[in-house]
Amino acid sequence: MLCRASEEPVDAIWIGRDLGYRGGRRTGLALTDDFHIGQHARRWNLDQAAERPTIGRAVGERTAAVIWGMLEHIDARIFLWNVFPLHPHESGDPFSNRQHNARERRAGEELLQQLIAMLRPSRIVAIGNDAAAAAQRITNSVPVISVRHPSYGGQTQFQKQISELYGRSMSTGSLF
Numbered sequence: 001m002l003c004r005a006s007e008e009p010v011d012a013i014w015i016g017r018d019l020g021y022r023g024g025r026r027t028g029l030a031l032t033d034d035f036h037i038g039q040h041a042r043r044w045n046l047d048q049a050a051e052r053p054t055i056g057r058a059v060g061e062r063t064a065a066v067i068w069g070m071l072e073h074i075d076a077r078i079f080l081w082n083v084f085p086l087h088p089h090e091s092g093d094p095f096s097n098r099q100h101n102a103r104e105r106r107a108g109e110e111l112l113q114q115l116i117a118m119l120r121p122s123r124i125v126a127i128g129n130d131a132a133a134a135a136q137r138i139t140n141s142v143p144v145i146s147v148r149h150p151s152y153g154g155q156t157q158f159q160k161q162i163s164e165l166y167g168r169s170m171s172t173g174s175l176f
Contacts, residue, residue: 001029001079002118004044010121011076015112016063016149018084018100020053023061025087025094026054030080031127033064039072040080040117065148067127070162079119083134084108108140116142125165127158 016025016031023033034052041047052058065071084100085108100108116124116139121123124142126132128149136146145165150158 001040001046004046004161005077005079005119008077010079011060011118012117012123012125013079013081013119013121014067014125014127015131015164016080016127017134018082018097018104019087020061020063021087021089021095021098022059023064024082024172025089026059030054030082030085031064032080033061034058035060035067036064038170039068043071043078045135056087063151066155066158069113070159074162074166076166078123081115082108083131085111095122105134109134113138118145143148 014031019028019030025028026034027037027040029040030035034054035058037052055161067080084104084106087094088098088100088104090096090098112134121142124135124139124144126135126144126146129146132146134146147161147165148154148157
């Protein structure tokens with residue numbers, strides 16, 4: 001995906017905070033769960049990579065559903081990433097989520113700076129306050145647009161902000 005994304009201009013890098021246990025922990029992809037991994041691969045013309053990396057029943061994740069509900073209406077080249085691109089979890093419990101710590105944040109921000117240099121996006125869409133704070137810390141050369149994270153009651157505001165940003169009237173309605 002990185003190679004494909006670097007071939008042509010990228011409109012935006014959408015960044016979240018870190019991978020969750022129901023989504024990115026399983027797929028290895030930011031803001032992407034089992035149900036949307038095929039869409040993610042197809043956005044970068046990687047149909048052969050659309051096979052799920054997990055076995056058993058597909059698992060959905062609420063944030064991924066809202067993100068991909070919006071992305072299906074947007075043709076722009078958007079790369080998805082996280083401030084900390086791995087899944088931080090409580091010790092001994094991989095089915096938990098925790099916020100990344102300061103050391104992990106610094107490592108993630110360094111990677112994010114390299115990603116920005118490589119992809120040269122027109123803008124960064126920071127999804128949630130933690131992502132916005134990190135983006136503001138690491139770049140002043142790329143515009144950072146902060147949008148509401150869709151979880152915990154933010155779905156409607158997120159949808160409205162993305163619709164306004166991309167100049168389209170779109171709504172995925174209530175997904176859960």
